Amino acid sequence: MTRTGSPRLLREINDRAAIETLLRSGAMTRAELEEVIGLSKPATAQLLARLEEDGMVVRTGLRGGGRGPRAQMWAVNGGVGHVAAVALTPELIDVAIADITGSLLAEHSAPMPKDNTLRAFRETVQKAAVLAGLRLDALSHVVVGTPGAVDPATGHLGFAPHLPGLVDVDLPSTLRELLGTSVSIENDINLAALEEMSSGKAVGVRNFVLFWPADEIGSAVVVNGVLLRGVTGGAGEIDSMQIPGGRYGDQVDNEAIMALAATHGIAASSGVEAVAHALSTGERAFLSDLARRIALGLANVVCVLDPELVLLSGSVAQAGGETLCDLVAAELLELVVPRTPVQLAQITANPVRSGALHSALAVAREQVFGLPQRS
Amino acid sequence: MTRTGSPRLLREINDRAAIETLLRSGAMTRAELEEVIGLSKPATAQLLARLEEDGMVVRTGLRGGGRGPRAQMWAVNGGVGHVAAVALTPELIDVAIADITGSLLAEHSAPMPKDNTLRAFRETVQKAAVLAGLRLDALSHVVVGTPGAVDPATGHLGFAPHLPGLVDVDLPSTLRELLGTSVSIENDINLAALEEMSSGKAVGVRNFVLFWPADEIGSAVVVNGVLLRGVTGGAGEIDSMQIPGGRYGDQVDNEAIMALAATHGIAASSGVEAVAHALSTGERAFLSDLARRIALGLANVVCVLDPELVLLSGSVAQAGGETLCDLVAAELLELVVPRTPVQLAQITANPVRSGALHSALAVAREQVFGLPQRS
DNA sequence: CCCTCGGACAGGACAGTTTCCATTCGATGA
DNA sequence: TCATCGAATGGAAACTGTCCTGTCCGAGGG
Numbered sequence: 001m002t003r004t005g006s007p008r009l010l011r012e013i014n015d016r017a018a019i020e021t022l023l024r025s026g027a028m029t030r031a032e033l034e035e036v037i038g039l040s041k042p043a044t045a046q047l048l049a050r051l052e053e054d055g056m057v058v059r060t061g062l063r064g065g066g067r068g069p070r071a072q073m074w075a076v077n078g079g080v081g082h083v084a085a086v087a088l089t090p091e092l093i094d095v096a097i098a099d100i101t102g103s104l105l106a107e108h109s110a111p112m113p114k115d116n117t118l119r120a121f122r123e124t125v126q127k128a129a130v131l132a133g134l135r136l137d138a139l140s141h142v143v144v145g146t147p148g149a150v151d152p153a154t155g156h157l158g159f160a161p162h163l164p165g166l167v168d169v170d171l172p173s174t175l176r177e178l179l180g181t182s183v184s185i186e187n188d189i190n191l192a193a194l195e196e197m198s199s200g201k202a203v204g205v206r207n208f209v210l211f212w213p214a215d216e217i218g219s220a221v222v223v224n225g226v227l228l229r230g231v232t233g234g235a236g237e238i239d240s241m242q243i244p245g246g247r248y249g250d251q252v253d254n255e256a257i258m259a260l261a262a263t264h265g266i267a268a269s270s271g272v273e274a275v276a277h278a279l280s281t282g283e284r285a286f287l288s289d290l291a292r293r294i295a296l297g298l299a300n301v302v303c304v305l306d307p308e309l310v311l312l313s314g315s316v317a318q319a320g321g322e323t324l325c326d327l328v329a330a331e332l333l334e335l336v337v338p339r340t341p342v343q344l345a346q347i348t349a350n351p352v353r354s355g356a357l358h359s360a361l362a363v364a365r366e367q368v369f370g371l372p373q374r375s
Numbered sequence: 376m377t378r379t380g381s382p383r384l385l386r387e388i389n390d391r392a393a394i395e396t397l398l399r400s401g402a403m404t405r406a407e408l409e410e411v412i413g414l415s416k417p418a419t420a421q422l423l424a425r426l427e428e429d430g431m432v433v434r435t436g437l438r439g440g441g442r443g444p445r446a447q448m449w450a451v452n453g454g455v456g457h458v459a460a461v462a463l464t465p466e467l468i469d470v471a472i473a474d475i476t477g478s479l480l481a482e483h484s485a486p487m488p489k490d491n492t493l494r495a496f497r498e499t500v501q502k503a504a505v506l507a508g509l510r511l512d513a514l515s516h517v518v519v520g521t522p523g524a525v526d527p528a529t530g531h532l533g534f535a536p537h538l539p540g541l542v543d544v545d546l547p548s549t550l551r552e553l554l555g556t557s558v559s560i561e562n563d564i565n566l567a568a569l570e571e572m573s574s575g576k577a578v579g580v581r582n583f584v585l586f587w588p589a590d591e592i593g594s595a596v597v598v599n600g601v602l603l604r605g606v607t608g609g610a611g612e613i614d615s616m617q618i619p620g621g622r623y624g625d626q627v628d629n630e631a632i633m634a635l636a637a638t639h640g641i642a643a644s645s646g647v648e649a650v651a652h653a654l655s656t657g658e659r660a661f662l663s664d665l666a667r668r669i670a671l672g673l674a675n676v677v678c679v680l681d682p683e684l685v686l687l688s689g690s691v692a693q694a695g696g697e698t699l700c701d702l703v704a705a706e707l708l709e710l711v712v713p714r715t716p717v718q719l720a721q722i723t724a725n726p727v728r729s730g731a732l733h734s735a736l737a738v739a740r741e742q743v744f745g746l747p748q749r750s
Numbered sequence: 751c752c753c754t755c756g757g758a759c760a761g762g763a764c765a766g767t768t769t770c771c772a773t774t775c776g777a778t779g780a
Numbered sequence: 781t782c783a784t785c786g787a788a789t790g791g792a793a794a795c796t797g798t799c800c801t802g803t804c805c806g807a808g809g810g
């Protein structure tokens with residue numbers, strides 16, 4: 001039940017601390033590592049020697065400049081593990097390969113075919129691996145970011161995935177066999193939230209909600225620094241939330257936004273276009289109405305979670321910019337007691353794939369080093 | 376940043392494991408303790424001798440019955456710390472005193488006065504302490520359970536507290552000075568959830584929602600085994616949630632339930648009475664309507680959190696019993712994708728004070744033993 | 751009377767700390 | 781320009797702290 005408590009445990013604790021430090025801060029000298037992990041000189045030296053013996057760390061040159069001899073620099077050996085991150089959309093299969101330190105080794109993408117989806121998936125990942133000089137079985141872990149969510153009980157992809165050939169199967173098992181590696185599947189919005197948390201607006205924020213109005217609406221919930229997935233993988237799937245006027249999804253999805261725009265005399269072929277048009281022409285009434293609708297649903301989320309921050313992301317939010325964001329914040333203030341700040345998400349360049357990469361790194365590091373996940 | 380990693384750390388780890396085990400399982404012999412914490416016989420003997428020296432553990436008699444010599448029984452010394460749990464309602468100040476092992480030492484309650492609330496509070500707690508043979512400053516920690524929630528930023532009690540004399544002050548600081556001890560204030564529904572989690576229907580459930588329709592409605596949210604409080608202390612305050620028909624609170628509070636009952640020809644002086652009456656006369660239509668209203672709000676909570684379980688508690692839910700519970704579950708199934716089970720809460724005897732006691736014990740144990748965890 | 755179990759002691763293994771020494775190389779001053 | 785100093789690196793030996801294995805003794809029950 002409880003930990004063993006033998007001296008061996010100390011080794012593990014210190015080894016993990018050292019590798020974690022080297023991963024977080026990059027290459028450093030033995031003296032710097034001492035400082036961070038709090039071990040003495042001989043202990044740190046032995047630790048590094050042992051990890052080098054095991055191939056876990058490598059020497060990466062000498063540091064010059066200061067007084068005294070040039071200090072040996074140490075870094076985690078990237079070769080001990082590799083990961084793949086895949087962003088799946090109805091249009092594209094987008095793959096990135098990195099080593100365990102997080103260095104990007106290769107990128108490759110291919111259009112999503114009409115059929116033979118699985119085969120195309122495998123070939124695209126394999127091509128990316130080859131570009132990185134790897135075989136598929138060299139991948140420690142693969143994270144696939146996709147619309148919809150996987151129910152852990154069944155492995156089926158639920159919540160309107162729009163991905164032909166990937167429904168009604170146990171997707172994690174299927175992909176695991178297809179690639180011959182450990183695979184996990186994560187909701188795309190969740191991954192975007194992960195990315196905001198590690199290098200966007202939500203750095204250091206332990207409780208926030210990322211709201212994503214696009215073709216489909218959805219959200220990601222982070223509680224105590226951990227992504228909330230839900231028992232059936234459906235946490236944050238607020239499309240079916242009931243607000244005054246009916247289902248939330250029916251009021252802020254693409255069609256609803258276009259319809260709302262039409263009532264304000266704005267003709268547009270998509271919600272994004274309508275918002276962009278309204279913004280450029282200074283049509284505030286439409287944006288206010290839209291903001292009120294968005295805020296109605298957000299208010300319910302804020303009631304339940306009382307988060308530190310609400311982030312708006314996705315194409316519609318980005319089109320609306322700070323203007324829409326401020327309008328939503330003002331409407332939200334009228335509806336709920338907490339004065340939750342609303343901000344635009346920061347990451348715009350492929351947040352899903354970046355988040356998948358972070359997620360894959362966390363899993364692979366746990367596999368290879370036994371590290372519990374950290375950001 | 377990272378832990379020191381010296382051999383001394385092992386001591387701490389093992390000491391904590393031993394005390395945690397003794398707290399969880401009660402008195403035991405050295406051999407039994409060995410088994411649980413995984414130390415050898417001499418190490419465990421030394422550990423106990425050292426803890427006895429420090430006054431942390433005591434010998435509690437000998438175990439007989441088996442072969443061989445009678446083994447010494449060891450237990451945590453309850454005298455190293457004491458806690459108080461207070462349940463505050465508009466009617467009553469209800470205090471319990473326990474030692475750090477959780478043994479109840481004294482109970483005492485007094486009616487809530489119209490004014491001089493703070494003085495009455497202090498005197499009631501002090502009386503309880505005296506009954507337990509203690510002075511106020513012997514209390515390691517006091518947890519006060521109350522309607523409403525404390526905003527950590529201001530210390531003010533928000534969300535309709537109904538407690539005269541306790542609003543518009545920095546309540547934690549005020550009470551801390553009043554008692555001269557460490558005090559924390561916790562929402563009553565949150566404490567009820569804590570109690571369900573430690574000895575009710577939610578044992579082992581890491582993600583659930585406790586819904587509490589009574590005079591006021593509210594809920595508690597547990598995520599990853601941790602109570603979610605929210606930045607302003609307002610997590611779970613779903614009273615102001617917007618559902619079709621308006622504010623959730625206006626549709627399922629006491630008055631709304633009576634009004635709804637009236638439309639079904641049921642005259643009652645309270646919501647509880649209306650529900651009880653409907654149940655005894657087999658008036659299903661009213662209960663169905665009520666269940667639908669309740670489920671509408673719950674559906675939104677389930678959308679956001681996708682919990683493993685929804686518990687219904689509070690007087691109205693208890694009056695409705697399994698019948699109402701099943702009706703709510705059925706309605707919920709129509710509204711959301713996840714098939715979240717809905718159950719009646721189990722703890723009916725003063726769940727708030729019991730939860731406060733657990734909470735206070737957790738804090739005091741961390742103070743006294745440095746234990747990071749909750750049992 | 752013997753077997754079993756609790757308690758205690760001794761020797762050894764493992765991990766890390768302290769202390770000391772040799773080496774290197776920029777900085778300082780003659 | 782060159783010698784010297786001092787700071788920083790790398791390594792080795794001796795010591796401390798913690799726990800484990802093995803052994804022994806004595807007290808009870810069967």
